[in-house]
Amino acid sequence: MELAEVRRALKLSQEEIGQTPINLGSVARIEKRTDMNVGTLRQFIEAMGGELEIVARFPDHVVKIRVQDADHRLLPLMRRDCTL
Secondary structure (H helix, E strand, C coil): CCHHHHHHHCCCCHHHHCECCCEHHHHHHHHHCCCCCHHHHHHHHHHCCCCCCEEEEECCEEEEEEECCCCCCEEEEEEECCCC
16 A cells, blocks of 8 residues: 555545654655655654554564664564574
């Protein structure tokens, strides 16, 4: 689902998102991107009231990844049936 579709499904306007740390001028530009910084995606999701969760699926295990607030580094959050 594209970011604009998520925003509309949540019944949020671009103007409402523009009242967060993401300024109004950036909302449409971010929604149109197909490739973006993980930190930018995290900020946009949080501006809509959500929490970004990244999941890496492997044939024999799943690893949940989270974005650390301080510096946007990706760190393992949970490991299931794996040794990494």
